[in-house]
Amino acid sequence: MEKAWWKEAVVYQIYPRSFMDSNGDGIGDLNGITSRLDYLRDLGIDVIWLSPVYKSPNDDNGYDISDYQDIMDEFGTMEDFDRMLDEIHKRGMKLVMDLVVNHTSDEHPWFVESRKSKDNPYRDYYIWREGKDGKEPNNWGSCFSGSAWKYDEATDMYFLHLFSTKQPDLNWDNPKVRSEVFSMMNWWCQKGIDGFRMDVISLISKKPGLPEGKMAPGALYGDPGCANGPHVHEYLQEMNREVMSNYDVMTVGECAGVTIEEAKKYASLDGKELNMVFQFEHVGLDDGEFGKWTDRRVKLTDLKRVMSAWQNELEGKAWNSLFFGNHDQPRSVSRFGNDSLQYRERSAKMLATCLHMMQGTPYVYQGEELGMTNVPFKSLDELRDIESINAFHELTGAGKITPEDMMRYICLRGRDNARTPMQWDDSENAGFTDGTPWIMVNPNYCTINAKAEQQDPDSVFHYYQKLISLRKKKEIMVYGSYALLEAEDEDLYIYTRTLGEEKLLVICNFTENERTYEIPAEFSDAEILISNYPDADHSGRIRAYEAIVFDKM
Ligand code: GLC
Numbered sequence: 001m002e003k004a005w006w007k008e009a010v011v012y013q014i015y016p017r018s019f020m021d022s023n024g025d026g027i028g029d030l031n032g033i034t035s036r037l038d039y040l041r042d043l044g045i046d047v048i049w050l051s052p053v054y055k056s057p058n059d060d061n062g063y064d065i066s067d068y069q070d071i072m073d074e075f076g077t078m079e080d081f082d083r084m085l086d087e088i089h090k091r092g093m094k095l096v097m098d099l100v101v102n103h104t105s106d107e108h109p110w111f112v113e114s115r116k117s118k119d120n121p122y123r124d125y126y127i128w129r130e131g132k133d134g135k136e137p138n139n140w141g142s143c144f145s146g147s148a149w150k151y152d153e154a155t156d157m158y159f160l161h162l163f164s165t166k167q168p169d170l171n172w173d174n175p176k177v178r179s180e181v182f183s184m185m186n187w188w189c190q191k192g193i194d195g196f197r198m199d200v201i202s203l204i205s206k207k208p209g210l211p212e213g214k215m216a217p218g219a220l221y222g223d224p225g226c227a228n229g230p231h232v233h234e235y236l237q238e239m240n241r242e243v244m245s246n247y248d249v250m251t252v253g254e255c256a257g258v259t260i261e262e263a264k265k266y267a268s269l270d271g272k273e274l275n276m277v278f279q280f281e282h283v284g285l286d287d288g289e290f291g292k293w294t295d296r297r298v299k300l301t302d303l304k305r306v307m308s309a310w311q312n313e314l315e316g317k318a319w320n321s322l323f324f325g326n327h328d329q330p331r332s333v334s335r336f337g338n339d340s341l342q343y344r345e346r347s348a349k350m351l352a353t354c355l356h357m358m359q360g361t362p363y364v365y366q367g368e369e370l371g372m373t374n375v376p377f378k379s380l381d382e383l384r385d386i387e388s389i390n391a392f393h394e395l396t397g398a399g400k401i402t403p404e405d406m407m408r409y410i411c412l413r414g415r416d417n418a419r420t421p422m423q424w425d426d427s428e429n430a431g432f433t434d435g436t437p438w439i440m441v442n443p444n445y446c447t448i449n450a451k452a453e454q455q456d457p458d459s460v461f462h463y464y465q466k467l468i469s470l471r472k473k474k475e476i477m478v479y480g481s482y483a484l485l486e487a488e489d490e491d492l493y494i495y496t497r498t499l500g501e502e503k504l505l506v507i508c509n510f511t512e513n514e515r516t517y518e519i520p521a522e523f524s525d526a527e528i529l530i531s532n533y534p535d536a537d538h539s540g541r542i543r544a545y546e547a548i549v550f551d552k553m
């Protein structure tokens with residue numbers, strides 16, 4: 001397989017609002033990030049993916065951009081950015097920026113112009129339609145509740161917003177939109193950034209005629225079905241020619257609704273589009289009747305089936321991104337592991353082992369390397385996330401879910417779980433800010449924090465550090481091919497990786513049940529590469545949340 005730096009890298013995602021506040025206003029900022037770069041270097045990561053830091057009215061925490069070539073006031077200035085980039089590069093790390101171009105903010109000058117009149121030169125930058133019988137042009141629902149259409153008085157028409165009403169969708173069928181986006185991307189590349197994470201890039205090409213969406217049973221709106229639209233590959237190939245092909249940058253597409261077949265096109269190893277995609281099949285397996293708002297937990301056999309399908313089918317054709325958490329997902333240890341006092345650390349290490357030993361580029365979401373957990377939110381006013389707040393009102397208002405259940409589901413699945421401040425130490429506000437944090441700090445920061453973990457050689461932090469450094473020594477972790485064993489086992493996730501003569505056997509116990517597993521004879525004298533138990537052995541006894549990796553040369 002062809003080698004590439006972005007296949008060998010480990011990426012760390014920073015959610016800037018919650019990472020580190022440098023000036024006491026309670027909001028994380030660029031100078032805060034710069035002040036903590038040594039921490040990331042010590043962890044050993046190669047690439048930082050920065051969630052959006054551009055000018056934004058913050059209806060969706062920066063995913064609603066009003067100026068792509070300027071920095072959000074609360075985060076600092078362009079000089080702060082340049083200094084941060086420089087300091088990242090000085091430490092041998094790279095920076096990947098979030099590219100949010102399915103939509104802009106409604107305060108972006110393009111949209112301000114667009115809504116003025118039907119013949120405004122920017123009218124066609126967005127998707128405008130006449131109402132139908134005095135109602136929305138079609139039945140599409142927004143990802144953030146309500147209709148995907150908003151009526152605009154100025155011209156008596158509706159505009160499309162797949163996300164909030166302050167995030168109007170750009171019209172990618174307009175060549176002027178594409179060329180504006182490409183030139184903005186080139187501007188950032190010339191500044192010296194090292195790549196892009198492309199926000200909901202699978203949604204940019206809408207079906208001609210915008211046909212009515214399918215109604216799921218009990219749903220209030222139709223599904224826009226915009227994923228993998230008719231021209232999406234053509235537009236990404238154009239983007240690749242106009243931008244990416246001119247630089248040594250890495251790209252990862254956030255591809256809601258992507259299938260394996262589609263991913264082979266987006267992330268094809270021939271390099272015509274993107275380097276890799278984020279797929280969401282494995283984080284949708286625990287969805288229920290009302291989508292993510294449920295208390296279901298995933299069955300291990302389902303998780304193994306889906307992860308393995310992506311591993312096997314992209315092999316030699318495209319490249320995987322590996323993640324269990326990000327700023328839109330609950331904390332991985334709470335969701336897939338066990339965040340009780342007894343098992344939190346053990347299960348966080350087990351999950352890390354399971355993920356980092358697979359084929360693909362691993363992503364660590366800020367705080368995941370500490371085993372940070374979900375948050376015991378008590379009431380709606382403690383929440384900040386527009387998705388959770390809107391869903392609460394919509395689903396409880398329609399009588400579909402009681403307020404008590406909905407609050408419980410939000411504590412299990414809501415996005416704010418991942419957005420509380422990074423826990424640096426046990427001082428007030430977890431060392432994140434001297435002021436009042438924009439969102440509450442998880443009350444467990446006195447026990448779970450970076451300072452304590454850096455001092456403890458057996459911490460989750462040091463386990464991540466070891467996994468990341470192993471990847472630098474062990475080509476097999478990057479390039480080896482994957483094979484699942486024991487597909488039907490509900491407790492153990494067991495797989496091998498193979499590269500030439502070398503073979504890894506990875507065993508992860510996703511439960512507290514002690515199990516036995518007969519270690520295959522070929523591993524009887526294999527070295528133990530890493531384990532989350534200090535006395536792991538070849539006996540085949542697999543304890544609660546144990547992870548063990550055998551390496552046969
Ligand atoms: C992506 C982002 C999410 C955001 C949405 C709209 O899914 O990850 O945080 O709300 O796009 O931009």
Ligand code: CA
Pocket residue numbers: 021022023024025026027028029074
């Ligand atoms: Ca600040």
